[in-house]
Structures are given as structure tokens and as C-alpha cells.
Amino acid sequence: xxxxxxxxxxxxxxxxxxxxxxxxxxxxxxxxxxxxxxxxxxxxxxxxxxxxxxxxxxxxxxxxxxxxxxxxxxxxxxxxxxxxxxxxxxxxxxxxxxxxxxxxxxxxxxxxxxxxxxxxxxxxxxxxxxxxxxxxxxxxxxxxxxxxxxxxxxxxxxxxxxxxxxxxxxxxxxxxxxxxxxxxxxxxxxxxxxxxxxxxxxxxxxxxxxxxxxxxxxxxxxxxxxxxxxxxxxxxxxxxxxxxxxxxxxxxxxxxxxxxxxxxxxxxxxxxxxxxxxxxxxxxxxxxxxxxxxxxxxxxxxxxxxxxxxxxxxxxxxxxxxxxxxxxxxxxxxxxxxxxxxxxxxxxxxxxxxxxxxxxxxxxxxxxxxxxxxxxxxxxxxxxxxxxxxxxxxxxxxxxxxxxxxxxxxxxxxxxxxxxxxxxxxxxxxxxxxxxxxxxxxxxxxxxxxxxxxxxxxxxxxxxxxxxxxxxxxxxxxxxxxxxxxxxxxxxxxxxxxxxxxxxxxxxxxxxxxxxxxxxxxxxxxxxxxxxxxxxxxxxxxxxxxxxxxxxxxxxxx
Numbered sequence: 001x002x003x004x005x006x007x008x009x010x011x012x013x014x015x016x017x018x019x020x021x022x023x024x025x026x027x028x029x030x031x032x033x034x035x036x037x038x039x040x041x042x043x044x045x046x047x048x049x050x051x052x053x054x055x056x057x058x059x060x061x062x063x064x065x066x067x068x069x070x071x072x073x074x075x076x077x078x079x080x081x082x083x084x085x086x087x088x089x090x091x092x093x094x095x096x097x098x099x100x101x102x103x104x105x106x107x108x109x110x111x112x113x114x115x116x117x118x119x120x121x122x123x124x125x126x127x128x129x130x131x132x133x134x135x136x137x138x139x140x141x142x143x144x145x146x147x148x149x150x151x152x153x154x155x156x157x158x159x160x161x162x163x164x165x166x167x168x169x170x171x172x173x174x175x176x177x178x179x180x181x182x183x184x185x186x187x188x189x190x191x192x193x194x195x196x197x198x199x200x201x202x203x204x205x206x207x208x209x210x211x212x213x214x215x216x217x218x219x220x221x222x223x224x225x226x227x228x229x230x231x232x233x234x235x236x237x238x239x240x241x242x243x244x245x246x247x248x249x250x251x252x253x254x255x256x257x258x259x260x261x262x263x264x265x266x267x268x269x270x271x272x273x274x275x276x277x278x279x280x281x282x283x284x285x286x287x288x289x290x291x292x293x294x295x296x297x298x299x300x301x302x303x304x305x306x307x308x309x310x311x312x313x314x315x316x317x318x319x320x321x322x323x324x325x326x327x328x329x330x331x332x333x334x335x336x337x338x339x340x341x342x343x344x345x346x347x348x349x350x351x352x353x354x355x356x357x358x359x360x361x362x363x364x365x366x367x368x369x370x371x372x373x374x375x376x377x378x379x380x381x382x383x384x385x386x387x388x389x390x391x392x393x394x395x396x397x398x399x400x401x402x403x404x405x406x407x408x409x410x411x412x413x414x415x416x417x418x419x420x421x422x423x424x425x426x427x428x429x430x431x432x433x434x435x436x437x438x439x440x441x442x443x444x445x446x447x448x449x450x451x452x453x454x455x456x457x458x459x460x461x462x463x464x465x466x467x468x469x470x471x472x473x474x475x476x477x478x479x480x481x482x483x484x485x486x487x488x489x490x491x492x493x494x495x496x497x498x499x500x501x502x503x504x505x506x507x508x509x510x511x512x513x514x515x516x517x518x519x520x521x522x523x524x525x526x527x528x529x530x531x532x533x534x535x536x537x538x539x540x541x542x543x544x545x546x547x548x549x550x551x552x553x554x555x556x557x558x
């Protein structure tokens with residue numbers, strides 16, 4: 001039995017539009033324009049899968065005035081890219097995305113302060129170690145989730161999975177905001193991936209690209225200057241222009257709406273409600289530059305996700321505390337300055353302990369809470385640490401020693417730690433020179449002793465962080481700074497009584513019987529790496545610290 005299915009296109013300044021599709025032998029179906037700016041119609045459709053698109057008299061300046069152009073529905077949830085049309089599925093007389101049934105929605109997930117995040121790109125995350133038909137797809141990523149569980153990861157940050165042109169891309173120029181990238185698998189397989197993450201207690205954050213779009217985005221074809229800035233938002237910053245930029249200042253007085261606000265608000269609600277995501281990493285926040293809109297959008301996200309918690313993360317380069325709560329619109333910011341100061345330090349280029357202290361304690365930069373910053377050594381935009389070390393002639397054991405030191409700092413600093421895929425086992429290949437160049441991580445490295453030892457080092461540190469309230473707290477105090485010896489020591493504490501002290505040697509000298517006269521006194525300290533009790537002399541704590549290494553001491557009061 002056929003049911004009436006509605007088709008709508010929001011195009012308030014356009015004069016005429018029609019609907020064409022497989023249900024009409026691709027002949028025009030007239031659309032009626034309403035006072036609220038929509039062209040719409042209802043047509044009877046049996047349960048089935050159909051293809052369709054709109055034909056509209058464009059208002060975009062790249063065409064002739066009122067030229068007829070074919071456009072894919074800006075709200076299409078599935079795309080046939082080769083044939084350039086949207087796909088609609090009807091079941092039981094209603095539109096659906098797919099028939100996937102969620103299994104693990106009620107599984108408990110980690111709180112923000114407990115998070116250890118893993119950033120990955122679906123296409124590059126898997127290779128020869130999974131079945132050929134699963135490589136570079138959601139199903140291949142599912143096959144690697146147990147590795148992430150073994151590592152201790154409890155949150156994944158997915159690089160964009162919106163439909164983009166072609167079969168490989170980083171995805172940062174979105175063409176279709178409601179559709180998923182078909183080369184990674186089906187919508188149901190993406191849901192299965194997220195569901196399997198939830199079954200393992202892993203939250204899933206999505207990369208949200210809301211500053212700009214691809215040049216062939218349907219909104220660009222319908223009425224460019226209604227949705228976008230007519231010219232570059234910041235013409236003085238051409239290096240950070242990636243495509244037509246949404247105009248969040250445009251207000252349609254006649255309809256009493258801000259069109260870009262409404263569209264992206266609908267996008268966020270859709271992804272939360274349809275795909276059950278647990279957070280968004282907002283790309284290019286500095287270029288978007290509209291905190292009023294971001295605050296509204298963050299509230300929309302949390303309302304849509306309730307009662308589940310939701311984490312709103314800014315990518316703002318350089319990072320700034322102004323973008324995060326309590327006064328800013330979002331929950332956290334990628335802590336680029338952590339990478340900026342820690343990497344040269346690990347590579348032996350300079351030792352400026354004041355700068356190190358400022359990023360290990362982000363409160364000195366204006367941040368308030370542990371969850372306000374996302375610390376990292378590498379991201380998709382930055383080289384892996386082993387590559388950075390290799391570029392400076394540091395290889396083999398020396399490189400892995402420094403990588404372990406960097407991991408120790410990452411996991412014990414104030415802030416939420418994030419790994420870029422492959423960090424945990426010493427991936428070293430150069431990042432892609434182009435966003436269209438595949439660059440799969442090399443899982444075979446795990447078979448090497450040094451790489452496997454680095455993995456185990458990360459694994460132990462992550463377990464310590466997740467089991468120790470002090471490492472999730474808003475407290476960090478520096479009790480020893482020796483610029484000449486390049487030694488730094490700090491303590492993390494929690495009101496429940498747990499304490500973690502970290503001492504770091506940033507030099508290449510093996511320090512023997514190094515004295516910490518100011519080491520905090522308590523009933524007992526345990527050397528965490530050596531699993532032995534610490535003995536104090538009359539002068540304080542004496543300990544040996546090899547070059548470019550750290551020691552962790554833990555104490556638990558009754």
C-alpha cells in the first residue's frame with residue numbers, strides 16, 4: 001500500500017523548483033512554494049528504495065540568473081555519488097535511514113575526566129591485518145576495537161565521516177552533511193561500529209566541520225549568498241581558508257531565522273539522535289569566530305543527547321581558554337601549546353621549564369578544569385613523535401626511551417590525554433602530504449620488541465591514570481625545578497587521598513643519587529615502575545634517573 005511521503009526544499013529566495021526521481025521516470029513534479037520558504041509536495045510511495053533530486057532556479061552568482069540546476073537534497077541521508085542523486089528508503093510508510101537496531105545504548109560510559117581519547121581515520125586505521133573486504137571500512141575498525149580496549153582507550157575521535165567527493169579524503173570539506181561516506185561502508189555499519197564501541201565502554205566523538213563546505217555542496221548551488229559569506233570571512237588570512245564559509249551573521253528578517261544556524265543545528269541533532277554519538281570536535285573554531293552561535297549549538301547538542309553526557313571540543317589553533325567553560329561556549333579545547341612546547345623538549349632542541357610548567361598546568365593559561373584541555377603529542381595534522389625524533393637523527397633505543405618519557409608526561413599532566421592512531425606502538429611514517437593520499441598505519445610494527453614495549457608502557461600508564469583519582473583531578477603542584485640539571489618534579493593529588501609524584505630528567509645525563517630535599521613527605525611512597533618502597537635519607541629522597549626518563553611515585557593515604 002502506498003503512503004504519502006513529503007519532499008521539502010528550503011529555498012526562500014528562489015522562484016521555482018521541481019522534484020525528479022525514479023518514482024517519476026525522472027520527469028518533473030511541480031513543487032508548491034509556501035510562505036515559510038519551502039518548496040514541497042507529497043507523493044504516494046510503496047515501501048522501497050528510491051533515488052531523487054531537486055531541480056531549482058538558482059540564485060547562486062556562479063550561474064546565469066535563474067538558471068535551472070539539479071541539486072541533491074541538502075538533507076539527504078544517503079547519496080549515490082556516481083549518479084549524483086539522493087537515496088530515500090521507505091519502510092512501513094515512513095522515511096528511514098536504515099533498519100539497524102541498537103543493542104548497547106544502556107551500557108555505562110566514562111565521565112569526561114576519566115577519558116583517554118584515540119583519534120583515528122577510518123580508511124587508514126586498518127590494512128592487511130584484517131579481511132580484504134573490511135580494510136579501510138567500519139567493519140575493519142570494529143575488528144581492531146579489542147586492541148583499543150587492551151590499550152585502555154575509552155573514547156574514539158573519528159575524523160569526518162560525512163560523504164565527500166571520491167573514495168579517499170580526510171573529509172574536512174563536507175559536501176553532504178546528513179549522509180555518511182559510502183566508501184567506508186553503509187549507514188548501518190557505522191551504527192554497528194558505534195554500538196560495538198559502546199558495548200566496550202568506548203565513547204565516540206565526531207569531527208564536526210561547520211566553518212566551511214565543499215564548493216559543490218547543494219547549498220552552494222541553490223543560493224550561495226544566502227548561506228555563505230559573499231567573500232572570505234577573513235581575507236587577511238588566506239592560508240586558513242578551506243572553502244566557502246557559512247555566514248552565521250546572516251539574519252532573514254522576513255522568516256525570522258538565521259539560516260546557517262538552523263541548518264547546522266539540524267545537522268547536529270540528526271547525528272546525535274540517529275547515530276548516538278557522544279561528543280563533537282568542532283573544527284576550525286578560530287575561523288568560524290562566532291561564540292554566540294557555538295554556545296547555542298553546544299546547548300542543542302547536550303539537549304539532544306540528554307540524559308547522556310556530551311563533550312563539546314574546540315579545535316582552536318592556537319588554543320585559548322576563552323573558548324571553554326565556564327565563560328566560553330564549549331567544554332574543551334585541543335591543547336596545541338602542549339604539543340608545541342613538549343615536542344622540542346623531548347627532541348632535545350630546548351629546555352624551557354617555565355613553558356613546560358605552563359602546559360602541564362593549563363590553569364596558568366587561563367583554563368579552569370582538567371577537562372578543559374585535550375593534550376596530545378601528535379594528531380592528523382602533526383607528525384608522529386617517532387618521525388619528529390627521526391628527523392633529528394634520534395633512532396632506535398634512544399628514540400623509544402624519549403617516546404616513553406613523552407607518554408609519561410602525557411598521561412600524568414593535567415588535562416585529558418589523546419593519542420593519534422599508531423602513537424601507542426611507535427608509528428613513524430610521515431603524515432599524508434595530501435588529504436587525498438592514503439596513509440595506513442603499520443600494525444606489523446607491534447611484532448618488534450621495542451614497539452611492543454612502548455605499547456605496554458602506554459597500556460600501564462593509561463591503567464594508572466584511569467585507576468587513580470589524582471591523575472583525573474584539577475590539582476598539580478611543582479615542588480622541584482632545577483634548570484641547570486634539567487630536572488622537573490610535580491605532584492598530582494586528590495581529596496580522596498591518592499597522590500602521584502612525577503620526577504623528570506630532560507637531560508641526556510644519567511643522574512645518580514639525585515637528591516629531592518623537597519620531596520613531599522607522607523607515610524609511604526612506592527616507585528611505580530620498579531614496584532618497590534621508597535626510602536628517604538636525612539637529606540630527602542635520593543634516586544637515580546636515567547637520561548630522558550621519568551619516575552612515578554604513588555602514595556595512598558588511609
